[in-house]
Amino acid sequence: MIPNVLSIAGSDPSGGAGIQADIKAISANGAFAMNAITALTAQNTQGVSGIHLIPPAFVQAQIKAIFDDIRVDAVKIGMIANAVIAAAVADALQGHGDIPIVLDPVMIAKGGAALLEPEAVDTLRCALLPIATVLTPNLPEAAHLLGTDIAKTRDDMAKQGAALCALGPKATLMKGGHLEGSESPDCLVTAETVTWFDAQRTATQNTHGTGCTLSSALAAQLAKGHPPAKAASAAKSYVAQAIAAADALSVGTGHGPTHH
Ligand code: PLP
Secondary structure (H helix, E strand, O other): OOOOOEHHHHHOOOOOOHHHHHHHHHHHHEEEEEEEEEEEEEEEEEEEEEEEOHHHHHHHHHHHHHHHHOOOEEEEEEOOOOOHHHHHHHHHOOOOOOOOEEEEEOOEEOOOOEOOOOOOHHHHHHHHHHHOOOOOOOHHHHHHHOOOOEEEEOOHHHHHHHHHOOOOOOOEEEEEEOOOOOOOOOOEEEEOEEEOOOEEEEOOOOOEEEEHHHHHHHHHHHHHHOOOOHHHHHHHHHHHHHHOOHHHHHOOOOOEOOOO
């Protein structure tokens, strides 16, 4: 049976990030993709020029419509924009049993645009971290959630992953793309284990939407019943492949999308 994955996230009309990336990644990872949209953005490969928020009650209505009719095998949460939408999403996900939830704590786009209002970080921490199966922060997001400096070493990454797990998620996948050097290691931290996934950095400016792609691929792999370490390994390989293939695309003149 093909699993169903719901992504709760923002729209990127240029197709590289947000729900558009989620649909491609979920489909390519063998699951059926569904979306509840939290915000429309106006953006291209140069950056974000506008954000139009969906009213929180309507975000909830979308999620309710799906759960009322459709079996959901995993959820991915991406851009939640502000505190009221974050609380609405947390509320709408209550009472649906033990579905794996991947939480990508989207804060700032690569071009520098804020995709989360600063006051919403508390709600993200208190309402969404506790229900996450796997949290997928990049290093600046992890530091912001913890109120600490950005991790500079693998040791920092493992420690911060453990500190984030203490806030509620069953596991934290720390993404090392912001580390200096030629390697881009990720590590999956749980209360008992630290598992490393090593990768060489690919030289390309076409990495728009890699966070969305990773979290969606991970949700699809969890929906297929794989345990977190196996799911994270498959998702990381999928993103590496999408980045390696990105230069075959000719989409815009800025940070282009990856190729699914
Ligand atoms: N736009 C939307 C709607 C997103 O959800 C995200 C990331 O999650 C981005 C843009 C940012 O993408 P990137 O930082 O990879 O350019």
